[in-house]
Amino acid sequence: DADVTQTPRNRITKTGKRIMLECSQTKGHDRMYWYRQDPGLGLRLIYYSFDVKDINKGEISDGYSVSRQAQAKFSLSLESAIPNQTALYFCATSGSNRDRDTDTQYFGPGTRLTVL
Amino acid sequence: LAKTTQPISMDSYEGQEVNITCSHNNIATNDYITWYQQFPSQGPRFIIQGYKTKVTNEVASLFIPADRKSSTLSLPRVSLSDTAVYYCLVGALFSGGYNKLIFGAGTRLAVHP
Numbered sequence: 001d002a003d004v005t006q007t008p009r010n011r012i013t014k015t016g017k018r019i020m021l022e023c024s025q026t027k028g029h030d031r032m033y034w035y036r037q038d039p040g041l042g043l044r045l046i047y048y049s050f051d052v053k054d055i056n057k058g059e060i061s062d063g064y065s066v067s068r069q070a071q072a073k074f075s076l077s078l079e080s081a082i083p084n085q086t087a088l089y090f091c092a093t094s095g096s097n098r099d100r101d102t103d104t105q106y107f108g109p110g111t112r113l114t115v116l
Numbered sequence: 117l118a119k120t121t122q123p124i125s126m127d128s129y130e131g132q133e134v135n136i137t138c139s140h141n142n143i144a145t146n147d148y149i150t151w152y153q154q155f156p157s158q159g160p161r162f163i164i165q166g167y168k169t170k171v172t173n174e175v176a177s178l179f180i181p182a183d184r185k186s187s188t189l190s191l192p193r194v195s196l197s198d199t200a201v202y203y204c205l206v207g208a209l210f211s212g213g214y215n216k217l218i219f220g221a222g223t224r225l226a227v228h229p
Contacts, residue, residue, distance in 0.1 A: 004159075035219075042203060042219035043160070090159045103207065104150065107159025 003027045004108035006091050012114045019078040021111050023091030031095040032074040033058075033105065034066060036087040043090060049074055081115040088112050120204045125224040134191045136223050138204030141185050149180060149187045152203045154222070160203060164189065191225075199227045 004025045013019055023032065030051045035043040035058075045058030047066040055066055063085060067075045078085055089112075092105040121139040128134045140149070148167050152160035164171055166178040166187070177190040191198055201222040 040221070042221045044219070088157070092159070103148070104162050104165060105152075105160075107161070110157065110159055112157075 004091060004093055004106055006089075006108040006111050008111060009109065010112045012116065013081055014116050015080075015082055017081050017115075019081050019113065021076045021089055021091075021113070023074045023076070023108055025072050025091075025093045025106075025108075027093055027106060028071075029093035029095040029106070030071060031093060031103075032068065033092040033094075034064075034074065034076045035090045035092065036060070036085075037090065037110075038087050046076065078113075078115075081113075083115045086113060086115045120206055120220050122202075122204055122220060122223045124221065125226070127226050127228065128194055129228050130195055131193050134194050134198070134225060134227075136189045136191075136202055136204075136225070137186055138189070139186045140204070140206045143184050143206055147184075147206045149178065149184075150205045150207075151176070151178065151187075151189045152205065152219075154201045154203065160219070163202075194225075194227045196227050196229065198225065200225060 007022045033048045034046040036046055037043045044060050046060055046064050047055060047058050049055045049068045052068050052071055055068055065077045088110050090110050091108040094103050094105045148165055150165040151163045153163050154160040164173055164176045164178045166180050168180050168184060171178045179188040189202060201224050203219045203222040205219060
């Protein structure tokens, strides 16, 4: 969905480096999410944010941190990247008035991260 | 936790109707059932959502029995472009937190000519 953008789209880094993945949305949604997907597996929730002042851990938050700089921006950081964090990372948003009770999520195109 | 169970894979042919069933035995009262489609190296895309009975939109139908312990996504007359992974997701904003928004491995649908 072009309304949710992620940068970079691909990144190769080395063990121990700090990495930031960025997500921006123009849908006007208040809720944002970060997921990771490993090959052949489903998505696992890392962090989610109800609004700028509300950030919550998801299923697999260890080794990650996030920052909600504005309603439209939600960044994911790997403070010290390790090889098993190699994965496809997706940002998602939800929360327009019509969808508020049903939480339909709109996903970005993903960031492919490789940690050597 | 509203765990879901789906078949790992399915095969079909162009023009056939495909039904993918998802089991969610411990669905909560406030939970909605949502289906997403994912193509390789792309983010999941919303297909359809329902709470009970039947929902139909321009691409699919969703059948939910009265006990809501399962749901069936129906794709009419599939084409090659419907080859994708389909995820069943159970959860809602007000039903206990986002730890319930867990995507399983999904169902890998392959449509053949």
